[in-house]
Amino acid sequence: MYLFIGGFKGGKNVIIEPHRHEGVFIARGKEDALVTLNMVPGEAVYGEKRISVEDGENKIEYRVWNPFRSKLAAAILGGVDQIYMSPGSKVLYLGAASGTTVSHVSDVVGPEGLVYAVEFSHRSGRDLLNMAKKRTNIIPIIEDARHPHKYRMLVGMVDTVFADVAQPDQARIVALNSQYFLKNGGHFVISIKASCIDSTAQPEAVFASEVKKLQADKLKPQEQITLEPYERDHAVVVGVYRPPPKSKGG
């Protein structure tokens, strides 16, 4: 169990190893922490800890990815099987906020990948825009994700749609954006906060009804996990969009 990061004091020694998920790493010390390779060495995005590695002349830096502040990190530590965001891939990220998680996704997909980050609040959007100035693989889009036609000229086809908009109509938002931008056989990863959708129903019932809505729009769920102990009554659902028909031979 990876709990928290008291052991990551300035000056401590750690060992960095590749994580099972591509583009992701673990820092091992007295405790373990999830980390990503910092695309902009020398800078933290939200005050997170950084780890420097001296590798001959090139200085490499990793950033600690806090599962209490990022549902994607919580899902990875919770043992999700796939995130479908390997280096070089293109991700449409709905509900970017000020870019905490987006910055790590930007590290994970790396210089050859792309993150289209959609956020409708101008206040969070400001931080997002500032961050995107330094991270060239982020394309910030300050729009309402309910209207993908407004940014269709900015966004190409993507490999994965990630959504964390925390809205009751999230399933519909994901379906709409997938119709526009998600390639057939591409994947989706969505975080569902039960209380945002129906604060009176049991979380499990809410998750089940959300999954049904996704299925109706050709978003086929493959995996579902809850985010305990990092978030309460949250689930992450991962699946595939319009999978190619299975060949009859096998």
Place this chain on the structure above:
Amino acid sequence: MPKFPVVINRRDTVKNSSSKKDMENYNINESYLDIQLTGRKGKSVYKEPLKFTKIDEVLKKTVITPGFEKLESVPAYQESDRIMQKKRKKERERTKGSNWFNMPATEVTDEVKSDLEILQMRSVLDPKHFYKKNDLTVLPKYFQVGKVIDSPVDFYHSRVPNKERKRTIVEELLADSEFKRYNKRRYKEIIEERRKTHYKAHANARKLKRKK
């Protein structure tokens, strides 16, 4: 005697072609060289040795080089697919590959090795901490050694003072007073337990000691 080339002389040569005198003056070699050398604005055309045959070229590729007789077997003309594959594999294995941004296979010095080992045993070392079961029983091949960077926000509460900084995880542990106290206590406990459960063995050991 006028020197060549002089028109008059030439006529003479034509007249008595067998004249020895003329032949002496008419240095064929010299004139031949002259023509070639001054061919292009006096620059030498002989920069590279003339390739009279292609043998030199052919010999470059030959497997018979100096010391050939000492070789155990005739080296292959081209590298075999298998050797090429091996080489490529070796090259590939130097890093974890592009999916982890080419994280290198770091050299395992003694210091690094004990740090890696201590990480694998850490569940035994800290009683208050619950660790996930280690998924790796062998030491990792791809890894890097890093140091947590100071951040100004944490200056007072989350920072190891410069004087207390250590170079390795093992040194950090050895300097950790709480760890030392726990270790001592645990050691005593184990000895104490032994005394109870292995009563006979202990009694024997004491006897042997006294006999000495």
